[in-house]
Amino acid sequence: MPPPRIPALVTLMTDFGTRDGYVAEMKGVLLDRAPGVALVDITHDIPPHDVDAARLALERYWQRFPGGTVHVVVVDPGVGTARRALAVASAGRYLVGPDNGALSPALALDDATAVALLVANDASPTFHGRDVFAPAAAALATGCPLASLGEPCLDPVVVNVPEPVAGSGGRFEGEVVTVDHFGNAVTNLSAPDGDAIVEFAGHRLPLRRTYADVERGEVVALVGSSGRVEIAVREGSAAAALGIARGARVVLGR
Amino acid sequence: MPPPRIPALVTLMTDFGTRDGYVAEMKGVLLDRAPGVALVDITHDIPPHDVDAARLALERYWQRFPGGTVHVVVVDPGVGTARRALAVASAGRYLVGPDNGALSPALALDDATAVALLVANDASPTFHGRDVFAPAAAALATGCPLASLGEPCLDPVVVNVPEPVAGSGGRFEGEVVTVDHFGNAVTNLSAPDGDAIVEFAGHRLPLRRTYADVERGEVVALVGSSGRVEIAVREGSAAAALGIARGARVVLGR
Amino acid sequence: MPPPRIPALVTLMTDFGTRDGYVAEMKGVLLDRAPGVALVDITHDIPPHDVDAARLALERYWQRFPGGTVHVVVVDPGVGTARRALAVASAGRYLVGPDNGALSPALALDDATAVALLVANDASPTFHGRDVFAPAAAALATGCPLASLGEPCLDPVVVNVPEPVAGSGGRFEGEVVTVDHFGNAVTNLSAPDGDAIVEFAGHRLPLRRTYADVERGEVVALVGSSGRVEIAVREGSAAAALGIARGARVVLGR
Numbered sequence: 001m002p003p004p005r006i007p008a009l010v011t012l013m014t015d016f017g018t019r020d021g022y023v024a025e026m027k028g029v030l031l032d033r034a035p036g037v038a039l040v041d042i043t044h045d046i047p048p049h050d051v052d053a054a055r056l057a058l059e060r061y062w063q064r065f066p067g068g069t070v071h072v073v074v075v076d077p078g079v080g081t082a083r084r085a086l087a088v089a090s091a092g093r094y095l096v097g098p099d100n101g102a103l104s105p106a107l108a109l110d111d112a113t114a115v116a117l118l119v120a121n122d123a124s125p126t127f128h129g130r131d132v133f134a135p136a137a138a139a140l141a142t143g144c145p146l147a148s149l150g151e152p153c154l155d156p157v158v159v160n161v162p163e164p165v166a167g168s169g170g171r172f173e174g175e176v177v178t179v180d181h182f183g184n185a186v187t188n189l190s191a192p193d194g195d196a197i198v199e200f201a202g203h204r205l206p207l208r209r210t211y212a213d214v215e216r217g218e219v220v221a222l223v224g225s226s227g228r229v230e231i232a233v234r235e236g237s238a239a240a241a242l243g244i245a246r247g248a249r250v251v252l253g254r
Numbered sequence: 255m256p257p258p259r260i261p262a263l264v265t266l267m268t269d270f271g272t273r274d275g276y277v278a279e280m281k282g283v284l285l286d287r288a289p290g291v292a293l294v295d296i297t298h299d300i301p302p303h304d305v306d307a308a309r310l311a312l313e314r315y316w317q318r319f320p321g322g323t324v325h326v327v328v329v330d331p332g333v334g335t336a337r338r339a340l341a342v343a344s345a346g347r348y349l350v351g352p353d354n355g356a357l358s359p360a361l362a363l364d365d366a367t368a369v370a371l372l373v374a375n376d377a378s379p380t381f382h383g384r385d386v387f388a389p390a391a392a393a394l395a396t397g398c399p400l401a402s403l404g405e406p407c408l409d410p411v412v413v414n415v416p417e418p419v420a421g422s423g424g425r426f427e428g429e430v431v432t433v434d435h436f437g438n439a440v441t442n443l444s445a446p447d448g449d450a451i452v453e454f455a456g457h458r459l460p461l462r463r464t465y466a467d468v469e470r471g472e473v474v475a476l477v478g479s480s481g482r483v484e485i486a487v488r489e490g491s492a493a494a495a496l497g498i499a500r501g502a503r504v505v506l507g508r
Numbered sequence: 509m510p511p512p513r514i515p516a517l518v519t520l521m522t523d524f525g526t527r528d529g530y531v532a533e534m535k536g537v538l539l540d541r542a543p544g545v546a547l548v549d550i551t552h553d554i555p556p557h558d559v560d561a562a563r564l565a566l567e568r569y570w571q572r573f574p575g576g577t578v579h580v581v582v583v584d585p586g587v588g589t590a591r592r593a594l595a596v597a598s599a600g601r602y603l604v605g606p607d608n609g610a611l612s613p614a615l616a617l618d619d620a621t622a623v624a625l626l627v628a629n630d631a632s633p634t635f636h637g638r639d640v641f642a643p644a645a646a647a648l649a650t651g652c653p654l655a656s657l658g659e660p661c662l663d664p665v666v667v668n669v670p671e672p673v674a675g676s677g678g679r680f681e682g683e684v685v686t687v688d689h690f691g692n693a694v695t696n697l698s699a700p701d702g703d704a705i706v707e708f709a710g711h712r713l714p715l716r717r718t719y720a721d722v723e724r725g726e727v728v729a730l731v732g733s734s735g736r737v738e739i740a741v742r743e744g745s746a747a748a749a750l751g752i753a754r755g756a757r758v759v760l761g762r
Contacts, residue, residue: 009539011532017435018297021311022479024265027294028318031263035320040535041295041549043526048436049489057529064536066543077489080464125464127479181525182556210588210633225530225635235557235585271689272551275565276733278519281548282572285517289574295549302690303743331743334718379718381733 008037008141009069011061013054014129015046016074022127026072026134033138042071049077051102055159056178058095059105060226067092070137072129073102080125085117085132086156089146096136098128101159108158115150161188169254174229176248183237185244189229189252198229199251201244207252211235262291262395263323265315267308268383269300270328276381280326280388287392296325303331305356309413310432312349313359314480321346324391326383327356334379339371339386340410341394341403348394350387355413362412369404415442418506425507428483430500437491439498443483443506452483453505455496461506465489516649517546517577519569521562522637523554524582530635534580534642541646548573557585559610563667564686566603567613568734575600578645580637581610588633593625593640594664597654604644606636609667616666623658669696672760679761682737684754691745693752697737697760706737707759709750715760719743 010030016022023044030037042061046054054075062071076098084099090112095103099116106112123131136149164174174189196207198221205221211234214220219238224230229252233241264284270276277298284291296315300308308329316325330352338353344360350371351357360366377385390403418428428443450461452475459475465488468474473492478484483506487495518538524530531552538545550569554562562583570579584606592607598620603611607624614620631639644657672682682697704715706729713729719742722728727746732738737760741749 011535013532017299018295019299019301019307019311020432020434021296021314022434024267024296024311024315025318025479027265027296028315028320031294031323032318032320038292038546039294040539040547041526042529042532042535045525045527047527048491053527057527057532060529061532061536064533064540066536066540069539078466081466124479126476130479178528180528180530212586212589222634225533225632225638237556271553272549273553273555273561273565274686274688275550275568276688278521278548278550278565278569279572279733281519281550282569282574285548285577286572286574292546293548302745332720335720378733380730384733 008034009040009065010034010037010137010141011040011042011065011069011071012044013042013046013057013072014044014074015048015050015054016044016129018044022129025130029130029134030138030141033135034141037138037141046075049075051075051077051100052159053178054102055104058102062093062095062106063091065093070094070096070140072133072137073097074129074133075102076100076128079128084153084156085119085128085136086114086153087117087136087140087146087149088112088114088156094140094146096133096140099153099157101157103156104158104160107156108160113146114153114156115146116153117150164189164252171251171253174250174252176244176246176250179239179244179246182232183239184224184230184232185238185248186224186226186228186230187250189250191223191227191229192252195254197253198231199253200231200248201242262288263294263319264288264291264391264395265294265296265319265323265325266298267296267300267311267326268298268328269302269304269308270298270383272298276383279384283384283388284392284395287389288395291392291395300329303329305329305331305354306413307432308356309358312356316347316349316360317345319347324348324350324394326387326391327351328383328387329356330354330382333382338407338410339373339382339390340368340407341371341390341400342366342368342410343400348400350390350394352382353407353411355411357410358412358414361410362414367400368407368410369400370407371404418443423508425505428504428506430498430502430504432500433493433498436486437493438478438484438486439492439502440478440480440482440484441504443504445477445481445483446506449508451507452485453507454485454502455498516542517548517573518542518645518649519548519550519573519577519579520552521550521554521565521580522552522582523556523558523562524552524637526552530637533638537638537642538646538649541643542649545646545649554583557583559583559585559608560667561686562610563612566610570601570603570614571599573601578602578604578648580641580645581605582637582641583610584608584636587636592661592664593627593636593644594622594661595625595644595648595654595657596620596622596664602648602654604641604648607661607665609665611664612666612668615664616668621654622661622664623654624661625658672697677762679759682758682760684752684756684758686754687747687752690740691747692732692738692740693746693756694732694734694736694738695758697758699731699735699737700760703762705761706739707761708739708756709752
């Protein structure tokens, strides 16, 4: 692992919202323990307790940040239980968060190493973000070795995006894995080679290049910026217009 | 007071939302007048005009930040009236905001000192966040002494969380003071010594340790991360499920 | 143009929301390519595809930031089409974003210069924020000359706030151009000299100084912090109470 950047970057993703001051407490702890650290808000609007949403967002951004960045990911319905608290090193970045699968994109890499964080006796059993994860992130951001923060964890929880199923005639059966802020339905289907047809809920659409390849208000299927097939309505919401939701079946054919 | 950190930290809490550019104007003023200052967003989602919500959030975070931090708190329904504009030094931190009680957690300390800010003639009577408080924060962040910013203010508005009432048999009658982002109802009741029973709206619950001490969807009473009793629904919203709201009566007994 | 500040300031305004990780990807690209840059969130809550809202917010803040600041503005319903991608220098600041009118406040100045950004072949046709605008902002923030980023663009799209129409007797007919977070309706009418009467939808109100010049819940007309006439409800929402919306006719008379 490279040493952390000085001043280090620490990113924050939670489901806390911002209005109660919970995230603010975490930021105060970080800035107090790691003076000069640069904090980067990712989001605090993960739907409450939605570990899958955190995992899918993390997958998009964690490797875009420079080596040495510390990513804090706290969506933690199991706080205060026996679930482990993790610190992870992977692909030159660090991550901290509960052992509930949200860190899977980083844990899935071969070079990933994880430790189970020591939890102090006086940590609040309802707010490890403040009392466990922010201090661990501050420690990493100031150069503490990962191994000094806890015991090795060899079996962290890893959750993968469900794989599409290959059918006859080059067809792949997939599903919607997330619906984004715009109401676009993002699937687990990878970009095909060449032309393709996307089928879902009675629709049958050619795969297009971008939203504006159809008229305003029309449905369009395309390969989104993560390389996965998505279904959108131009300048509208596919979720609202079509009722398409997480788990909906989508088929990629010829 | 310690000198401000260089580069100084300035935190921002408002009820402005972000989409209109009001917060952006404040940030521009701060960065223009205090080059290199590190801005930290607390929240801009305080419910409009809800001074109590700002006060309760501030209570949680203001002392978590390092000495010298400048906290800007602008929830200001009285903007443009004769209400004073304050700058405060307390416990090694600075705070600026209208004199409406939001700064009470800092003003309540014995070592607190406050000044009534001079308001320039050309300050907009509808936006002191940009024209009074951001400039004052920039001044503090660049080392201007508090006393140079205005006249001493000896009677700032201080609002306290209502105290629970001690009843017979070691019972305490309290109330819900805020409902958080998760729908958890936080009371003014401090953590008891030993076991306790929490009563509200026909419910009678033992005090537990954390959310996951009950099944998903069940009601739980516990001591939250601020040391106060709260009522929650595991992975749900107590506010939505039970209709519990600010001001609801809650009793702590044995 | 002044050289960019080192470390440079880069502000971010989008309609992406934050929860999907799209903004996070942009931040990662920026921090990776422009180490040490200070990122400033403006908002990610522009209503989806609402180019006008972005333009109106930008107008408020872009010149408040110090010289050398790079403003990123990505509300981009035309992503992936032939619409140009711009980088602009104006009044000592830089701006990047699609050529759809959102950058008008900066383009309207006489000293503005614009280039059409080169778009790499491997840029996602659905996410120029990450693949075109963040790299361009990072380039500007690290000192690359504007002219090195593309070909001169002499006819960028400029959209202006509609001008009020002068009527008889010193009257001006204007309209609501935006409704803000508080439900205040901001018009295109400039502050008059001296007393004035504001008329809209059957109301006829004297122009006041600030919100608290009327009782709570009452309607008030005043000159807002951008110098334009606005209609508000004290500690309430004019939009909710009066149904006033963008485009509504408002007349300023004597």
